[in-house]
Amino acid sequence: MDATPGTVDQPLTWRGSVLARLPGGRRSYWLVVAVAAAVTGLLVAAVAGLAGGEPSLGVLTPVVVVTQPIEAGEPLDEDNAEVRRYPAQTLPPDAVPALSGVDVASAALHPGDVVTTARLGGLPIGDRTEVAIPAHTALPPLVPGDHVDVLVTLPIPTDSGGQTQATLTVAAAAVVTDKAEHAITIAVTDEELLPVASAVIQGSVTLALVQSG
Numbered sequence: 001m002d003a004t005p006g007t008v009d010q011p012l013t014w015r016g017s018v019l020a021r022l023p024g025g026r027r028s029y030w031l032v033v034a035v036a037a038a039v040t041g042l043l044v045a046a047v048a049g050l051a052g053g054e055p056s057l058g059v060l061t062p063v064v065v066v067t068q069p070i071e072a073g074e075p076l077d078e079d080n081a082e083v084r085r086y087p088a089q090t091l092p093p094d095a096v097p098a099l100s101g102v103d104v105a106s107a108a109l110h111p112g113d114v115v116t117t118a119r120l121g122g123l124p125i126g127d128r129t130e131v132a133i134p135a136h137t138a139l140p141p142l143v144p145g146d147h148v149d150v151l152v153t154l155p156i157p158t159d160s161g162g163q164t165q166a167t168l169t170v171a172a173a174a175v176v177t178d179k180a181e182h183a184i185t186i187a188v189t190d191e192e193l194l195p196v197a198s199a200v201i202q203g204s205v206t207l208a209l210v211q212s213g
Contacts (some may be wrong), residue, residue: 058088064096064115069108073125073177073187076103081115092116123177123213130189131196133205142184145177145213150186151206152199170195173210190205 116206
C-alpha cells in the first residue's frame with residue numbers, strides 16, 4: 001500500500017494502544033485503572049486476613065459440625081458431632097454454637113454439615129423405624145410425641161363355620177412422629193415393624209393413646 005507523502009509513521013506506545021482500543025478513550029482508560037486498583041486492594045485485604053491479620057470473613061465463631069452420619073430422631077453428642085471455629089460470615093444465621101446434650105436431629109445429617117436450629121427438634125426414636133398409618137384408620141386426636149398402642153382387628157373362623165373377630169396388639173407405646181392430612185407416622189421397633197405393616201394391609205387398625213407427649 002502506498003504511503004501518503006508528508007506523513008511519518010509513529011509507533012504506538014502501550015498506553016496509546018490501550019486508548020485506541022477502548023471506547024471512550026482517556027475516560028475508559030482511567031476507569032480500567034480504577035477497577036484494577038480496587039480488585040488489587042480486595043486481594044491484599046484477603047491475603048492479610050489469611051496471614052494472621054483481622055479475618056476478612058469475620059471473627060472465628062464456634063459452631064457444631066457433624067462428624068458421623070446421623071439419622072432423623074438420633075441425638076447429637078460428642079460421638080457424632082464436635083464444635084469447630086469458622087469465620088462468622090460463612091455461617092448460616094441459625095448455626096448452633098454448642099452441643100447441649102439434649103438436641104435431636106429432625107432430619108438426616110451428614111459429616112461436614114453445619115448444624116442449624118432448623119435441623120433440630122426431632123423426637124428421640126432411637127433404633128425404631130417409622131411407619132405411615134393411613135388416615136382412614138381409627139385415629140384419636142394425636143400430636144407428635146404421643147405414644148400409642150397399635151391394635152388390629154382380624155376375622156377369625158369359628159368351629160361352626162362362622163366368623164368372629166379378635167383384636168390384637170401388634171405394637172406397644174409407638175412414638176407418633178408426624179401427623180398429616182392423609183396419614184399419621186409412628187415409630188416402632190424392628191420386631192413390631194412387620195406385624196404393623198401386615199396389620200395395615202390385612203385388617204382394621206386402631207391407634208390407642210397411652211401417653212401424651
